[in-house]
Amino acid sequence: MEFELTAKESVQNLAGPEYPDTRLWLYNDRLGGPFIKARQGDLLQVRFRNQLPVPSTIHWHGIRNVNAMDGVAGLTQDPVPPGGEFTYTVPLEDAGTYWYHAHTMAWEQVARGLYGPLIVQGSDDIEVDQELVLILDDWRLDEKAQIDEASFRNMHDWSHNGRLGSWFTVNGRLQPQFPVSGGSRLRLRLINAANARVLRLKLEGAQGTVIALDGYPCEPFPLEEHGLELATAQRMDVLVDAGPDTFKLQEVSTNQTLTAAFFVPDATTRFSFPRPALRLPKVSLPSLDLQ
Ligand SMILES: [Cu+2]
Structure with missing residues (x-):
């Protein structure tokens, strides 16, 4: 490679x-x-x-x-x-x-x-129909849309919440639309690349199941209505069965709802919906031998 x-x-x-x-x-x-x-x-x-x-x-x-x-x-x-x-x-x-x-x-x-x-x-x-990688970032831009250089090394940032940004992107784009096939089973691989922003992510219009955190498989659990926190550099993998309708990834850490991305099923639904139930593996980690 x-x-x-x-x-x-x-x-x-x-x-x-x-x-x-x-x-x-x-x-x-x-x-x-x-x-x-x-x-x-x-x-x-x-x-x-x-x-x-x-x-x-x-x-x-x-x-x-x-x-x-x-x-x-x-x-x-x-x-x-x-x-x-x-x-x-x-x-x-x-x-x-x-x-x-x-x-x-x-x-x-x-x-x-x-x-x-x-x-x-x-x-x-886990077998899926489509995988999507979403790398999320908040950029601190000035009014001319340039990287705010004056605030690098800013002691107030460093002694408080870090360098929070003003412009939120997914894969470098504002609110991108990802085409998906209706009825398809998706694996969303979400990465928080922000300097300091602890994101809280949820899905609107679809049910998500978290299957991995920070790269490693976890005991699967539903991505709840109030979302799941993803701190800087963390990753989460979410399984979603797309229905016939558009659904969204939303960022809710500020108590405002910000749409991060749209997932738009194409007109020709190639898979039946709902998908057959998923049998998720039971994850067991080897016990640590601490001596
Ligand atoms: Cu790192």
Whole structure:
């Protein structure tokens, strides 16, 4: 499994057509990050090129990694200087929903857009018709839709709730619409890439079942009406049987309801609805041998 990630400045429309384009730092010019998809047991090889004006590294969040590949500048490796490169060799021992992000001055580099999803498919994953990866972020933009640089290193943020943003996106887009097939069984892989915002997520118009948290399978439980908190860097995997009607992912942490994304069934329903009952595996974790 070989990938290339080039970190560089990138100008993209983030805030919609009424606003100027935003100067960001991205991998491969991809807002929301290039999607890395691999299989359990793969050895992920990523050639990282740093074309930023500052040093950088990449951390593979949640991966049971070897220390030298963990990407923590000054601790597990030297920072990769501007113009430099580094090849990460990351063993993917566990299936699940992970992500990668810059880990040199991460409080600034992640806020500028340096992150992306890392999905590891396993051989005994629950069978679904469609998988959707949603990487959620709140950006702190100024009135010209630029990254608010003046508030980097802001002590008030750091001593309170962190750098909360003002512009909420999914995969780098405001309220994207995902086409789905009516009656299909979906696996939503949700990733909180915000710097500080603890999200509270719920579905409107469909029932969700949480099957994994932070990459690992959990005893399945319903995603309730009041939603489930997803702190920064956390992930949750939710199974949904799409009906014939549009449903929404909503963010309710502020007690206001913000629609994060729409899921729109196409006109031709290809699956019968409702789907046959799902037999979810009982998850048992090995007991820890603490001595
Ligand atoms: Cu992380």
